[in-house]
Every structure is written in structure tokens, then in C-alpha cells.
Amino acid sequence: MTILxxxxxxxxxxIRPQDDLxxxxxxxxxxxxxIPADKSSWGAFIALADAAEQQVRDIITELADRPAEDLDEDERKIGDLYASFMDTETIAAKGLEPIRGLLDRAHSVADLTQLAAFLGVFERTGGPGLxxxxxxxxxxxxxxxxxxxAQGGLGLPDESYYREDKFAEIREKYLAYLTTLLTLSDxxxxxxxxxxxxxxxxxLAEGHWEAAETRDVQKTTNHKSLEELRELCPAFDWTTYVTGLGGTEETLRRSIVMQPDFFSHLSTVLEETPIETWRDILHVRVVRSSAPYLPDAFVEANFDFYGRTLNGTPELRARWKRGVDFVEGAIGESVGKVYVARHFPPTSKQMMDDLVANLxxxxxxxxxALDWMGEDTKQKAYDKLDRFYxxxxxxxxFRDYSxxxxxxxxxxxNVASASAFETDRxxxxxxxxxxxDEWLMLPQTVNAYYHPGTNEICFPAAILQPPFFSPDADDAENYGGIGAVIGHEIGHGFDDQGAQYDGDGNLHDWWTADDxxxxxxxxxxLIAQYDAFEPRNLPGEHVNGSLTVGENIGDLGGLTIAHKAYVISQGGAASVEDRRTLFLNWSHVWRTKRRKEQELQYLTIDPHSPAEFRANIVRNLDEFxxxxxxQPGDGLWLEPEGRVRIW
Structure with a gap:
């Protein structure tokens, strides 16, 4: 049986593919x-992630059943982490005891220097900062x-949630949620x-940049010395903070400040906020970040707002699933080492090597063949392409967790220990x-990424499964699935952000002015095209073309190049039927359904377009x-001069 x-x-x-693929x-x-009751969305990505989650659970429980003397150090840590999360009886008996010391310290903060000291230690052990x-x-x-x-410090998804009328009800529920947390924590x-x-x-949100503006890599690249950082945000005690974090002044000797005016605004807010209010703020931060690890009342209150209200998810995920997430967050590469040995055949790696080379x-x-790019810029593009890793x-x-x-x-x-370990690392x-050679994703993660600073593309083992990839699939299916994903990630090296980095990962303008x-x-x-799109389940709302342009360029280039690579792999010619198969599996990959609450949130903060518009980017491809x-009149018809062609 093939993927399709x-x-x-x-x-x-x-529904005709010509109208809506x-x-x-x-x-x-x-x-x-x-959609499953414990999910805010469902589709190919989530189904594969669920399967990987079950496979990881099997690994963890198998280790837990073995005699201690048969386990190596990492295997024991995996089992102990999971056991600590699943021991609800001990968690209930301890109540607030595990965070009482942090709460007492929060309420003893007497000035901004003590605030910075608290935040350093708090962030080191897993808490959110300003x-x-x-x-x-x-x-x-x-x-x-x-x-x-970078800007931060908010409890809602984005600065717009604090000011836009359409989020007024969410603000009311957020206030109720905060009241509940504070009540539960005395x-x-x-x-x-x-x-x-x-x-x-x-x-604080008044000083935040809008989401689309944060994509500007030129505006967000501002090198600052420690002295300049102090001038930018003088009310914050940077030395005290970084010492509490586990660093030294040398850590901040030179940094990149992504939104400088946010930090100027933060300084103002620090000075104008009474110390009594800071104690309340810290109290909330301690309880909110700890809620998933406290007794059930805290877990439920946290889920009720962040799960039900913001994402529309009816039911809390089973505790074992949350336990798997906790273990992976703390010691994920050790789990990944076992996962790969069991679930990733060497033949898949060789086939992927070949696919990447073809792309x-x-x-x-x-x-x-580009007619809009000159030879000087093309040579620089070739150089970058040759340096992809x-x-x-x-x-x-694999990482050393000793x-x-x-x-x-x-x-x-364990939460504090794992966070401190990662902070030190x-x-x-x-x-x-x-x-x-460091990986920024776990092998058992169903995703992929491009990193402009290292010019690397990464495809973890868990994504190399149907509908993305199968050793037994038709070539056209694999090129429409993982081939387009590979093309997408390579395409990020040439999107609105990635195109500003050279092959070594430096922010360097290698383009001629005309190009x-x-x-x-x-x-x-492409921005204008996507600005016009309304999701089918959110009429009246629109995609933010500026926020999503990088991912849209990735999709457009990825699919275009995947099709070209497939034809090359077939000796330079492929049948109409096989090329249709490629496009059909591309659309199948985006088989996704989201709850309206999550869809609205993602329209606001997510740089990816909704699945329907990712699949239907085919409207820009002559090959489709x-x-x-x-024909003119078809739903996906665009006049040739209206089709956006980049790569």
C-alpha cells in the first residue's frame, strides 16, 4: 500500500483539485x-508525534521495570525522572512545600537589586524572566x-492580547485564572x-514590538557592551542578575539586544512599579511556572486557562503523556539514543542523504535558470548552497548528562536540577x-528546521515516516512529502531572513542592489497574496502576510524545487500522473484540523500560515x-503574471 x-x-x-487541492x-x-479531546489540533504531524510519544513511553516503562543493577546511569535517571512525575501521592502530600522557599523569598524582595537577584536564581532553576x-x-x-x-515577560501569547477588543473576554478569563492561582497559593x-x-x-506589553516586526533581522541585530546595556536599561541590575543566573559580567560583556526600545521601556516600568506589586508579580510567576508539578488543583487551573480558554482543548492530557514530555525536556537525547536504535533503520538515513543531495x-x-538574478548574486547563492550542512x-x-x-x-x-544543568550548559x-554538531531538536521530534547562524538543515528520525517518507513509497510521494520539507528548510536559507546570511552564517548582504x-x-x-486569505473556519479573520512570509517563501520554494528534483531523479522526464501524485501527497502532508481558539491564536503569533493555504500554495506553480x-474560473487559477515565482 502506498502513502496515498x-x-x-x-x-x-x-471537490475538484483545480478549485481547492x-x-x-x-x-x-x-x-x-x-479532534481528540486532549488535543487542540489533529493531523499528520500530531498523529506521528503521538506515535513517537507512545514509543518513548514504552522505552521509559521498560527501563522502570528493570532491576536497578541492570541500568546504566542515564537509564536510571530516565526512570527516576518519570517516577517523580507520576508519584501523585507524594506530590499531593507535599502541597506547596516545594515552592514555599521561593514564595517567601519573593515576598521579602525589598528593592530592585534584590529583584534582579531573585530573577537570576529563579530563571536558573526554571522560572520565566522579564x-x-x-x-x-x-x-x-x-x-x-x-x-x-529579547522582549518577553508576558503571560498572554502576544502584546495584542492586552489591547485588542477581540481578546477582551480572554483578558477577563486571564484575570480569573490569576485570582485562582493566588487563592490556591494562600x-x-x-x-x-x-x-x-x-x-x-x-x-509592559506597551513596549513590545508587533510579531511581524520582530522578523526584521537588521532591526533586531544590535550589539551592546555591558556598559551600553546598563545605559539602555539602567533600572535593572545586570551584574546581580547574571551572577544569580550562574554567569559573570563576562557573560554579558557583549550581547545582541533584539528590541532595544523594549529594554528602555522595561527600565521605566521597573522604576514606576511599586515594590509591593513586584512581590505580587513574582508570586504569580513562581506559582504559574510550578503549576504543572504541583497538586491537581494547580494543574487543573493552569490547564483551564492555557488549554481550554486559549486553545479550546476540552480535556487535560493523560498524566503519562505529560510525564513523557517532562522526561524528554530534561534528558531527551538519552531517550533519543534508545529511540533511534529501535525505530530508525539505517536504510532510511541513506535514502535521505540521496534526497537531500538531489534537492x-x-x-x-x-x-x-533565474531571469531576475544577476551572475554576481548567483555565484554567492551557489556558495551558500554548497555550504549547507x-x-x-x-x-x-549524544549529550553527556553525567x-x-x-x-x-x-x-x-528535579525541575530545578534539570533547568540548572541546561542553564550551565x-x-x-x-x-x-x-x-x-550540536542538535537543536531531539531525534524523536516530528519536525525539521533550518538555522541561519550555522547554515544547517536538520531532519530528526521521527519525521521520516509516512506521510512524509517511506522506503516503500513511490518516489513521487516521497518527493511530495519529505522532499518538499527538505526543499522548505533549504528554502529558509533564501527567505526574507535567511537570504541576509551568507554561507558561513554571518549576517552579510551578498546581494546586488537590483537583485x-x-x-x-x-x-x-507574496505578502499581499496571503494578506487576502481568510481561514475557512474563521470568516472575517485574515492571514498576516508579513508575519508568515518567511514560511510561505519556504513552502513556495520547497515545493517548486521538490518537483524539479523529482523530475531530475526520473532522468529528466516524469509522467503527468506521477507529477499529480507528488502534488496530492504535498496536500496530504497538511491534513490538519484545529480548534477555532487555537486557529485564532496562531493567526496572531505563528509565522506559519494555516494548513489549507500551505497546501494551496500550488496556485503559484506553473507545474501544478x-x-x-x-482554467480561468477555477478556484486555484491565477493568471500567469499573478503567480509568485521566486526560486
Whole structure:
């Protein structure tokens, strides 16, 4: 049975592919499928993730059943982590005891220096801060790692949730949620504190950039010395904070501040917020971040808002599923090592190596044929393409967790220990050479990524399954599935952000002025096209073309090049039927159904377009119109001059 044979029951033959490829391939499935009660969406990605989750559970429970003397150190840690999460009796008996020390310290904060000290220690052990931070290659020198500082500190998904009328009901429910958390954790003024926290977050949100603006890699690249950081945000004690985090002043000797005016705004908010309100804010942050690891009342309150209200999910996931997530977050590569040995055949890796090589060849031929790009820019594009670094299946070396301390009867202690371990691992990278062999995803993750700072494309083992890939599938199906995913990730190297990085991962303008203008004009045309789209289950709402343009360029280039690579793999010619198969499986890959609450949230914050518009990007491909013989008046018809062609 081929991949599409298994998909045919979900197709709707009454919908013509020329009118709506997504509806044709997935229409009956959309009509008849109920999203599982513990999910906010359902489809190919989620189904594969569920299967991987079950496989990981089998690994964990098998280890738990073995005698302790038969386990190595990592295997014991895996079992103890899972046991600590599943021991609900001990969790209930301890109540608030595991966070009482943090709450007492939060309520003893007397000034901004003590606030910075608290936040450093709190973030080190798993708590959220007032801003985001991460460590990755320096955009000016991709051979070295640097600290990035970004806007953050909100409890709602995005700054727009604090100001737009359509989110007023969510704000009311958020206030009720905060009140519940404060009540459960014995605050002496739950309603008043909740109102003060919401007012503070609303004020902080005024300094946030809108989501689409944060995609501008030029605007978000601002190198700052520690002294300049202090000038930018003088109310925050950076030395005290980074010391509590486990670093030194050297950690922040040089950083990249992504939204400088947010940090200026944060300084103002720090000074104008009374210290009594800061205690309330810290109280909420401690309880909210700890809620998944506390007794059931906290778990339920947290899920009721973040699961039911924001995502529309009726039921909390089974505890074992949340336990698997916890283990993977703490010691995921050790689990991945076992997963790969059991579930990733070596033949799949070799086939993927060949597919990646074919996609790169197809990209090169496509660049050669571009009529809007000059030779100077083409040579730089070839150079970048030649420097792509593919990672397939699993790392060459798995992470060393020997310094991680775990106890089977101390869940919150394990949370803190795992977070501190990861914090130290990250801080050790600052200023050091970039490890090109480090993976940013686990082998058991159903996803893929491109990293512009290392010019790498990564395809974990778990995504290399139907409908994306099968050793037994028709070539056309594999090229329409994983081939297009490979093309998509390569395409990110040439999207609105990636095109500004060179082959070494440095932010470097390698385009001539004319070629850059032509590329930007094509990008703007794609933005305008997507701005007009309304999701079928959210009439009146629109896709944000500026927010999603990078992913849309990835989809457009990925599918175009996957088709070209498939034809190359067939000796330069392929039948109309086989090429149709490629497009049909492309649409099948995006077989997804979301709850309206999640769809609305994702329209606001997610750089990916809804699945229907990802599948139907075929409207821009001459090859689709050719093999399906579309005509003016068809739903997906675009006049040739209106089709966006980039790569």
C-alpha cells in the first residue's frame, strides 16, 4: 500500500483539485474527523508525534521495570525522572512545600537589586524572566556564540492580547485564572494582586514590538557592551542578575539586544512599579511556572486557562503523556539514543542523504535558470548552497548528562536540577566556538528546521515516516512529502531572513542592489497574496502576510524545487500522473484540523500560515496548473503574471 492509498478514504472527490487541492485531498477527513479531546489540533504531524510519544513511553516503562543493577546511569535517571512525575501521592502530600522557599523569598524582595537577584536564581532553576534570552551564533561572527536578549515577560501569547477588543473576554478569563492561582497559593489579597499583575503586564506589553516586526533581522541585530546595556536599561541590575543566573559580567560583556526600545521601556516600568506589586508579580510567576508539578488543583487551573480558554482543548492530557514530555525536556537525547536504535533503520538515513543531495542539485539548477538574478548574486547563492550542512536522523554524539542530579521522590527538585544543568550548559557556550554538531531538536521530534547562524538543515528520525517518507513509497510521494520539507528548510536559507546570511552564517548582504530589489518585490507580492486569505473556519479573520512570509517563501520554494528534483531523479522526464501524485501527497502532508481558539491564536503569533493555504500554495506553480489543466474560473487559477515565482 502506498502513502496515498492510505489517505484516499479522507479525500473528497466532489471537490475538484483545480478549485481547492487541500479540500480535494482532505475534505472528507475534515468533515468526519473529531479532534481528540486532549488535543487542540489533529493531523499528520500530531498523529506521528503521538506515535513517537507512545514509543518513548514504552522505552521509559521498560527501563522502570528493570532491576536497578541492570541500568546504566542515564537509564536510571530516565526512570527516576518519570517516577517523580507520576508519584501523585507524594506530590499531593507535599502541597506547596516545594515552592514555599521561593514564595517567601519573593515576598521579602525589598528593592530592585534584590529583584534582579531573585530573577537570576529563579530563571536558573526554571522560572520565566522579564525578558527572553538565549545563546546562539553571533550574527556578526557566526564562529562564536553570543547572548541574545529579547522582549518577553508576558503571560498572554502576544502584546495584542492586552489591547485588542477581540481578546477582551480572554483578558477577563486571564484575570480569573490569576485570582485562582493566588487563592490556591494562600495569597492574602488574591483579587487585588491579580488586578495589579494584569495592569503591570498590560503596561509592559506597551513596549513590545508587533510579531511581524520582530522578523526584521537588521532591526533586531544590535550589539551592546555591558556598559551600553546598563545605559539602555539602567533600572535593572545586570551584574546581580547574571551572577544569580550562574554567569559573570563576562557573560554579558557583549550581547545582541533584539528590541532595544523594549529594554528602555522595561527600565521605566521597573522604576514606576511599586515594590509591593513586584512581590505580587513574582508570586504569580513562581506559582504559574510550578503549576504543572504541583497538586491537581494547580494543574487543573493552569490547564483551564492555557488549554481550554486559549486553545479550546476540552480535556487535560493523560498524566503519562505529560510525564513523557517532562522526561524528554530534561534528558531527551538519552531517550533519543534508545529511540533511534529501535525505530530508525539505517536504510532510511541513506535514502535521505540521496534526497537531500538531489534537492540541492535542483536548487542549483533553478538558480542557474533565474531571469531576475544577476551572475554576481548567483555565484554567492551557489556558495551558500554548497555550504549547507545537513543533519539527518540523530546526532553523531549524544549529550553527556553525567552532571545532572535526579531523585525519584523530588519532582520540583528535579525541575530545578534539570533547568540548572541546561542553564550551565548554555552559559558555557558564551564566547566559545560554535559546535556545528550540536542538535537543536531531539531525534524523536516530528519536525525539521533550518538555522541561519550555522547554515544547517536538520531532519530528526521521527519525521521520516509516512506521510512524509517511506522506503516503500513511490518516489513521487516521497518527493511530495519529505522532499518538499527538505526543499522548505533549504528554502529558509533564501527567505526574507535567511537570504541576509551568507554561507558561513554571518549576517552579510551578498546581494546586488537590483537583485535585492527584485527579491523584495516578489516577497511583497507574496505578502499581499496571503494578506487576502481568510481561514475557512474563521470568516472575517485574515492571514498576516508579513508575519508568515518567511514560511510561505519556504513552502513556495520547497515545493517548486521538490518537483524539479523529482523530475531530475526520473532522468529528466516524469509522467503527468506521477507529477499529480507528488502534488496530492504535498496536500496530504497538511491534513490538519484545529480548534477555532487555537486557529485564532496562531493567526496572531505563528509565522506559519494555516494548513489549507500551505497546501494551496500550488496556485503559484506553473507545474501544478500544467498537470491539473486548470482554467480561468477555477478556484486555484491565477493568471500567469499573478503567480509568485521566486526560486
Amino acid at each position: 492509498d492510505a489517505a484516499r478514504d479522507g479525500m473528497n472527490p466532489d 487541500f479540500g480535494h485531498v482532505n475534505g472528507r477527513w475534515l468533515d468526519e474527523t473529531e 525578558f527572553g534570552s538565549y545563546i546562539t551564533p553571533d550574527r556578526a561572527d557566526a564562529s562564536r556564540n553570543i547572548v541574545y536578549l 495569597h492574602d489579597d488574591p483579587a487585588g494582586a491579580a488586578a495589579r499583575v494584569l495592569a503591570y503586564e498590560s503596561r 540541492v542539485t535542483a536548487y542549483r539548477r533553478s538558480i542557474e 545537513p543533519k539527518i536522523g540523530y546526532p553523531t554524539e 552532571a545532572l542530579t535526579i531523585s525519584a521522590d523530588d519532582l520540583m527538585g 548554555q552559559l558555557e557556550k558564551v564566547g566559545q566556538p560554535v559546535d556545528r 535585492k530589489a527584485a527579491f523584495e518585490a516578489k516577497s511583497e507580492a 496548473h500544467e498537470v491539473f489543466e486548470t
